[in-house]
Amino acid sequence: MSKSVQGRLWVYISVVLAAILIVYIVVYPPGKQAKADSISVATVNGVNISKDKLYDALYEAGGQQTMEKLIANELVRQAAEKEGIAVTDADLEKELDGIRKDYATDEEFQSTLAMYGMTVEGLKKDMVIQAQLRKILEPQVTITDEDITAYYNEKKDTFIIPEQVKTSHILVATKEEAEAVLAGLKNGDDFAAKAKEKSTDAATKDSGGELELFAKGDKEAAIETAVFGLKVGELSGVVQATDGFHIYKLTDRKDAITPALEEKKEEIRASLTTEKISALSQTWMEEQQSKATIVNLLEG
Numbered sequence: 001m002s003k004s005v006q007g008r009l010w011v012y013i014s015v016v017l018a019a020i021l022i023v024y025i026v027v028y029p030p031g032k033q034a035k036a037d038s039i040s041v042a043t044v045n046g047v048n049i050s051k052d053k054l055y056d057a058l059y060e061a062g063g064q065q066t067m068e069k070l071i072a073n074e075l076v077r078q079a080a081e082k083e084g085i086a087v088t089d090a091d092l093e094k095e096l097d098g099i100r101k102d103y104a105t106d107e108e109f110q111s112t113l114a115m116y117g118m119t120v121e122g123l124k125k126d127m128v129i130q131a132q133l134r135k136i137l138e139p140q141v142t143i144t145d146e147d148i149t150a151y152y153n154e155k156k157d158t159f160i161i162p163e164q165v166k167t168s169h170i171l172v173a174t175k176e177e178a179e180a181v182l183a184g185l186k187n188g189d190d191f192a193a194k195a196k197e198k199s200t201d202a203a204t205k206d207s208g209g210e211l212e213l214f215a216k217g218d219k220e221a222a223i224e225t226a227v228f229g230l231k232v233g234e235l236s237g238v239v240q241a242t243d244g245f246h247i248y249k250l251t252d253r254k255d256a257i258t259p260a261l262e263e264k265k266e267e268i269r270a271s272l273t274t275e276k277i278s279a280l281s282q283t284w285m286e287e288q289q290s291k292a293t294i295v296n297l298l299e300g
Helices: 003-027 051-060 063-082 090-102 107-116 120-126 128-140 147-153 175-186 189-196 221-228 261-291
Strands: 039-046 045-052 164-172 237-243 243-253
Touching: 039 051, 045 051, 051 063, 063 128, 063 261, 090 107, 090 128, 107 120, 120 128, 128 261, 147 261, 164 175, 164 189, 164 221, 175 221, 175 243, 221 237, 221 243, 243 261
Parallel strands: none
Antiparallel strands: 039 045, 164 243, 237 243
């Protein structure tokens, strides 16, 4: 997962974490922290960690920046309310898809959320502000066919779908066992039946060892070297990988393709719209802040 993807996800998650800081500020605003000095939130070997220490640590870790983000969010919320903008489930799914597409699989996306203690439903709730801002600014965005064509020509290489292969495999623990399985397959044993009988890959053995399509770069080098040189229907030799010893059977191959402009048109339109909204948002936010009455108790 790229740093940019992690960063975009953290934008939403950090707002959730900020709730701890803001609740504390409401209860113990600056100037009244002395009241919290004796209130313990934890102990270490009998030594108290007080609420004022918690506040100081949270503030130093980004309290001012978080407050500024929450103020910006409130300006968006108020503007959306004034314009009668409602956010639907479809709007939130659209925002969620913008993050999901940066992950190779849904499992990778879900594991990243779990790493931050988040769920999809929780993330969607935190995306309401983003959806509101999009609906406020989107009417100001115009994307022409010329814009789309220029974008496609500039980034054409990124649209290429690389060559992919589909395989089935049998995974065992030792080279000797793999060689015995391979010998049986060469003598006519059914691959799917042997996978169900011998494979230690619990996720695929019941489907005869069938794997999803994959491209170069998705697997270990030893596996790719063995598989991409096969013809459809051929068996690999014994392939040693980090998780054990594999035997592969190539079941399908899909050549690399470059989608036509028409196929990518709406995807490009969405990307360009998001880029322009991002560019507009800074100016829009500065205008909102200049017109608003804002009192930030963390300042000064």
